[in-house]
Amino acid sequence: MAPSAIVEYPPAAHDAGQVLEDLSDAIDDVNCIKYDSETKFDTAKDKTQFRQYEEACDRVKNFYKEQHEKQTVAYNLAARNRFNSASRPRPEMTVWQAIEKLNTLVDESDPDTTLSQIEHLLQSAEAIRRDGKPRWMQLTGLIHDLGKLMLFFPELETQGQWDVVGDTFPVGCAFDKRIILPDTFAANPDTKDPVYSTKFGIYAPGCGLDNIMLSWGHDEYLYHVVKDQSTLPDEALAMIRYHSFYPWHREGAYRELMCKKDHDMLKAVQAFNPYDLYSKSDDVPSVEVLKPYYLDLIDEFFPQKVIKW
Ligand SMILES: O[C@H]1[C@H](O)[C@@H](O)[C@H](O)[C@@H](O)[C@H]1O
Ligand SMILES: [Fe+2]
Numbered sequence: 001m002a003p004s005a006i007v008e009y010p011p012a013a014h015d016a017g018q019v020l021e022d023l024s025d026a027i028d029d030v031n032c033i034k035y036d037s038e039t040k041f042d043t044a045k046d047k048t049q050f051r052q053y054e055e056a057c058d059r060v061k062n063f064y065k066e067q068h069e070k071q072t073v074a075y076n077l078a079a080r081n082r083f084n085s086a087s088r089p090r091p092e093m094t095v096w097q098a099i100e101k102l103n104t105l106v107d108e109s110d111p112d113t114t115l116s117q118i119e120h121l122l123q124s125a126e127a128i129r130r131d132g133k134p135r136w137m138q139l140t141g142l143i144h145d146l147g148k149l150m151l152f153f154p155e156l157e158t159q160g161q162w163d164v165v166g167d168t169f170p171v172g173c174a175f176d177k178r179i180i181l182p183d184t185f186a187a188n189p190d191t192k193d194p195v196y197s198t199k200f201g202i203y204a205p206g207c208g209l210d211n212i213m214l215s216w217g218h219d220e221y222l223y224h225v226v227k228d229q230s231t232l233p234d235e236a237l238a239m240i241r242y243h244s245f246y247p248w249h250r251e252g253a254y255r256e257l258m259c260k261k262d263h264d265m266l267k268a269v270q271a272f273n274p275y276d277l278y279s280k281s282d283d284v285p286s287v288e289v290l291k292p293y294y295l296d297l298i299d300e301f302f303p304q305k306v307i308k309w
């Protein structure tokens with residue numbers, strides 16, 4: 001360390017904000033959650049080449065056109081009711097069985113990978129592990145897209161991929177221009193609704209993201225499954241629930257709906273995002289080699305092993 005970096009005590013300047021920031025950095029260090037460290041990827045692709053939706057292929061563009069037309073408040077309420085219905089038979093399987101089951105799915109919304117989901121999940125988890133992040137975060141990387149299993153559960157009556165994958169955004173208030181391909185909302189009936197088409201719609205400023213209906217899909221579904229059946233911390237739950245909410249965590253939209261807690265959650269989600277996105281160009285991992293390590297990790301945070309999906 002260069003001599004100029006030696007900190008004098010007592011500090012010359014009494015900047016309370018700075019002191020607090022230093023303290024919070026120190027606490028993050030202790031918790032091993034240093035969010036701003038350099039993240040390394042064996043990336044063949046540079047970061048500006050990801051998420052290029054205007055230039056994406058028809059598979060992706062058609063996906064978003066359909067999703068943006070069909071994600072309405074009415075649909076959202078119906079999907080949540082189906083999920084919460086006490087009479088819904090809940091499929092049961094371990095987390096690893098769920099990962100293997102998802103293996104056949106290729107995500108139609110994704111311009112950056114055509115790998116199977118098991119490979120995407122292992123790439124994310126391995127990138128987090130490589131950077132020395134805590135075990136709960138590695139596990140979050142491993143499971144974050146398991147909500148896509150919805151597609152295989154007929155009781156949830158998913159309508160195709162449009163109500164399972166892709167970016168998310170709130171329904172019940174105006175669709176922000178910072179959502180990808182924003183013009184494709186024109187045919188969504190909620191854009192003609194006198195309340196849902198206004199800036200805050202059915203929400204109040206500062207009401208908190210917990211009180212917002214995000215478009216229905218794999219994030220929200222998995223969040224509810226994991227919240228009740230794992231010992232993962234709040235940051236992990238936020239990473240799962242909001243990882244597809246790019247207009248918020250990347251573009252800065254909908255910030256006026258946040259409450260105090262959401263600011264901490266935003267930092268966590270932003271810390272998670274590069275591992276989800278940029279690991280897509282990493283080497284394809286070997287499932288068999290990695291399996292024993294991740295089986296242990298799953299056991300650590302899912303005490304009852306067999307999960308109700
Ligand atoms: O295409 C992707 C994919 O479906 C991801 O799982 C989701 O989290 C992203 O936000 C989305 O853009
Ligand atoms: Fe996802």
Ligand SMILES: [Fe+2]
Pocket residue numbers: 120144145276
């Ligand atoms: Fe992902």
